[in-house]
Amino acid sequence: MPALQLHPDRLFPPDPATRQVARELYHSVRDLPILSPHGHVDPRWLAEDTPFTDPTSLLISPDHYVTRLLHASGVPLDELGVGAGAPLDEGAARKAWRTFCERWPVFRGTPVQYWFTVELAEIFGIHDRPDAANADILFDRITDALSTPEFRPRALFRRFGIEVLATTDDPADDLWSHRALRDDPGWDGRVIPTFRPDRYLEPGAAGWPAAVAALGAAADTDTGDYRGFLAALRRRRRDFAAHGATSADHSHADVATDPLDEPVAAEIFTRALRRAASEEEATALRRHLLFEMAAMSAEDGLVMTLHPGILRNHHGPTHERFGPDTGHDIPTGIELTRALRPLLERFGTAAGFHLVVFTTDETVFSRQLAPLAGFYPSVYIGAPWWFLDAPDAIGRWRSAVTETAGFSRTSGFIDDTRAFCSIPARHDMSRRLDAAHLADLVVRHRLAEDEAADTLRALVADNPRTVFKL
Amino acid sequence: MPALQLHPDRLFPPDPATRQVARELYHSVRDLPILSPHGHVDPRWLAEDTPFTDPTSLLISPDHYVTRLLHASGVPLDELGVGAGAPLDEGAARKAWRTFCERWPVFRGTPVQYWFTVELAEIFGIHDRPDAANADILFDRITDALSTPEFRPRALFRRFGIEVLATTDDPADDLWSHRALRDDPGWDGRVIPTFRPDRYLEPGAAGWPAAVAALGAAADTDTGDYRGFLAALRRRRRDFAAHGATSADHSHADVATDPLDEPVAAEIFTRALRRAASEEEATALRRHLLFEMAAMSAEDGLVMTLHPGILRNHHGPTHERFGPDTGHDIPTGIELTRALRPLLERFGTAAGFHLVVFTTDETVFSRQLAPLAGFYPSVYIGAPWWFLDAPDAIGRWRSAVTETAGFSRTSGFIDDTRAFCSIPARHDMSRRLDAAHLADLVVRHRLAEDEAADTLRALVADNPRTVFKL
Amino acid sequence: MPALQLHPDRLFPPDPATRQVARELYHSVRDLPILSPHGHVDPRWLAEDTPFTDPTSLLISPDHYVTRLLHASGVPLDELGVGAGAPLDEGAARKAWRTFCERWPVFRGTPVQYWFTVELAEIFGIHDRPDAANADILFDRITDALSTPEFRPRALFRRFGIEVLATTDDPADDLWSHRALRDDPGWDGRVIPTFRPDRYLEPGAAGWPAAVAALGAAADTDTGDYRGFLAALRRRRRDFAAHGATSADHSHADVATDPLDEPVAAEIFTRALRRAASEEEATALRRHLLFEMAAMSAEDGLVMTLHPGILRNHHGPTHERFGPDTGHDIPTGIELTRALRPLLERFGTAAGFHLVVFTTDETVFSRQLAPLAGFYPSVYIGAPWWFLDAPDAIGRWRSAVTETAGFSRTSGFIDDTRAFCSIPARHDMSRRLDAAHLADLVVRHRLAEDEAADTLRALVADNPRTVFKL
Incomplete structure (x- = not known):
């Protein structure tokens, strides 16, 4: 029976000298705790420990x-x-x-x-x-x-060495699981929610009026007009932060952020609630609302993360029968330079504002994302995400962004996973690959070995803490 | 006089350990017969053996x-x-x-x-x-x-170890060469046609009405209206299949596939025949017809291959003087996720339907093509094509698609060549490069050596057979 | 105190056999003089030698x-x-x-x-x-x-081994520094201007009418109408050439080159001078003027270089306070195939016409730029520029363009720098990286060692001379 490969040198470069450097670098961070600032583990698993x-x-x-x-x-x-x-x-x-x-x-x-x-x-x-x-x-x-x-889930959490695990949560969620964990004297792990308001920000989507109402109920705020809607969002963000949240995550078709004048936004809002807004108006309001989310992040300090450019539920028949997240969300191309300009003109240099941009469109790495993160103190380059969270793609990403933005402008690894048991494997993979990348710089005499070791520790331990305010 | 380089280890990675693995892998497939499911060799060369x-x-x-x-x-x-x-x-x-x-x-x-x-x-x-x-x-x-x-051509065909060679043929072609080869008792090679209807599907092109008439003559069907036109295409597809064809190839500026209601399509068809359709209508009809081609493929089983995104005859003066295929067809960018959605919603999970997508736009490899082929059972990732059928580009392609779609969703190599004598060199190059790619995975402990050998054999011998129904 | 890394083998591949080849190749060109056909050093530094x-x-x-x-x-x-x-x-x-x-x-x-x-x-x-x-x-x-x-500047110029240094100059510049250097009997270095008319070709920009007037003054020509404007440009180009210029450089949002009928151009020109042209008209005139620049290059022999696709001054507040070139020019995507077609249909095969295309959009390297340069005798592939003038990016570029266009269609390195002291480091880096790239081809048996050496010398010494007519 063939054995599974689990070589201690896996993912390291084959050149012996490079491999030796990679090995030493990796061992210096192998056992550091896991920081997971973005993912999709169900917090009930841990709250109930079933x-x-x-x-x-x-x-x-x-x-x-x-x-x-x-x-x-x-x-x-x-x-x-x-x-x-x-x-x-x-x-x-x-x-x-x-x-x-x-x-x-x-x-x-x-x-x-x-x-x-x-x-x-x-x-x-x-x-x-x-x-x-x-x-x-x-x-x-x-x-x-x-x-x-x-x-059991809690035992695995401890065994995996997870220091902090962020979940992804609906703004109308009562955060019961997070409260239960916080209030449980037998539990000292850190599990924090993430504010994910996508469905409230898509005025053109089928369920939007119902979502707005549900948000109002959750926030105990009348969301029947634009001001109430913003107030409800603000309130729920505060609630999330009170439960430990440090970030708000956004995923839409694009990241355009052109603001509207408030009366215009308010009027489209009202019309959209009555299903009377045109598609163009709904899109304009969505882009305006993303700008408003940045304004709230600049105000309340929640890190703003963007995961744009995915066409969800590509195959209608599969979606109808099996629901969302069933394997046919397909990337599209994205544009950042023009799209993010209004947001960055206003908040790009605002103290404490953090914007982390993830993408499945590799073409923007060197062309737009690294140049933006290489100038704006608020912008960080999100680690490779979905379809790209794999060895070769991660290598391409480091190669594409580092020469413009260095290492300090990158977010640190996120696992973004629903697969709880894969968390240690994913973080370990990232450490190995960063070690390999740095080892390559060392043997090409582009970086000294002590600088590489210092950088690797920063990527594993410091960057995620700084970028996600953990 | 300097000697030509023809080193036995050519195209293998320089690292000695990796090279040794590559060498062994390559030798296990070096002498397998050549399957060439897409190319442009003139079948008369073989029929006439001049x-x-x-x-x-x-x-x-x-x-x-x-x-x-x-x-x-x-x-x-x-x-x-x-x-x-x-x-x-x-x-x-x-x-x-x-x-x-x-x-x-x-x-x-x-x-x-x-x-x-x-x-x-x-x-x-x-x-x-x-x-x-x-x-x-x-x-x-x-x-x-x-x-x-x-x-002579037939002797070279045998010496090259070609098991099957697909040519590219016009739907109005009488397939004389293929029939001659089939009926020749002294010939046992397999040379099959490919149905290439591009010029019949471009209602906006200068020669379209004449092409429609020629198709009607070849199919012995009145193509004066839309129904007759479809019937003629269907009939010629059947004739091609009867001569051994297993695929239909399509190359247009984009791969949008939005279907029209039949009366609308029929009316534009009629107007386009009278040169009275607008450019927008002609484009809409072309996209509808590509959808219809998928419908026919789902029905008659011919594999549908797409080679989109080339601006043909870029330099007008050269085209006028020397004709098409004279070296100035230049790629443009393409989009697959939205463009193919109508087709895939309808036929993406249809039993027996195969869609192979080739591209000269590398940006869609990881972003769109691999994710589509990683979900739809019908979609296969075409091997690197034109401008990309070279060592570095092939390496980038494997790197870009494998982590999302593995090896089983790739088409196997196609040579796509008019240069008959280059066929063995091209297939040998592909085998060497796949061996090199797999060897790299082996030495990085991402794949066991027996799995690499099994994969390489599949890429050379099984994938093209399965994907192209050879 | 940690020492700075300055290893003699820096930037060479780690594999020992490859490194040895790279080392030998590099040493064969290390001491060749520096040709710098495009950059931003201030010529006054050398003229005044302060x-x-x-x-x-x-x-x-x-x-x-x-x-x-x-x-x-x-x-x-x-x-x-x-x-x-x-x-x-x-x-x-x-x-x-x-x-x-x-x-x-x-x-x-x-x-x-x-x-x-x-x-x-x-x-x-x-x-x-x-x-x-x-x-x-x-x-x-x-x-x-x-x-x-x-x-002092002149001493460094000599010490750096610079054979020719091109500066970048405004068409209204009196070229005093260049004249002073030329007429100085104590100076024998070659410092040549480059004609950079961007601000005169943007009829929609705020300062355009003033720029047109300034051009008229500099050329001693009435630029109040379209004909006078073209005459002034032509005259200043001649003046630049007389001061040693060999090229004209252009950087706009895109490289569309659709010509207008002369009366239409003339009318938009007049309206734009009165600030009465629409944004669409201003853009159309800009594209037409780029076409006209190609016409002038075909006529007067100045090499036409393009540096498109940058959104200048992304962060308004920083621009207002600190001016241009302050680190927030951010790339966008570009398109070449369709955009350059009008220009290339007219001048693509014109004797003596040279068009060098630089880009910060890596996606066009293999898809558009190499195919264009691989057909048109006039088109050359500009070396990696801004954000891409770094080891990994340069490697990606060579990998992306060589397989379609070989080495002879590439421009040779440009440093494009304002950082005078970095010129030797940048050219040395380029020589090391080209040596590394060629060494890799040698050890993969894709190129003989003598061919690699000959190619490297061409890249350093011959290509820039030929492409930029130095």
């Missing part, structure tokens, strides 16, 4: 990185438990796991296979390569492990 | 990769026999060859020089670097060789 | 590469002497230098740190890494050196 049940519901069904490529290879999403609302029953879960093991080769060369390998080996002690023959054995071993106290 | 006459008419005049860079270096195209309709006479052919040899240095670093080197050495046994001094000797040696039976 | 006073006014205040990243790290621009019109007084200059030394780590991984290291070591003999502790010592050492004859 045991996970089986590998399918833990590792496959909720992870669209995994299910999308299985779907491309011909597996229907329902067989994988996608969008089912509840875990598959044991028989179906076992079958889905078997499918995954059989199709292990479709993940060759992807970070999914890399993360899974590390998870299987380091969390579950499994060193056999998944395949049709061992699928059931692996299913049973993981299922058994998950029933033990050591594999 | 001897080639001289190196200029074989290797220079018809190959715009060669003539374009000579033109840039100051050589008029007429001196190279471009667009002449007939081979240059011996004196002019010899002069053109001499020009090429003298200007050999302008091809340094390009795949043209690489392919030529392999062709000269492996096909003609020539190991001297072309230059002014040896040009005439080389001309004579190649001319002499071409007059022998071993260098 | 001593530089201190490291801040020489190395920091005028160099937006340096000040921008300090600004991003939180340093106000006024503390760095930006846009002050005069050097900082000694106390402030010393403080600014101390700030720079303290913040040395923000430049890690950037070419600024690399260039500075080489300048400090090779020009000033300083081998200590700048930091808070040694800032004052370094300030004094550099200040002392600058007061000696060996460090």
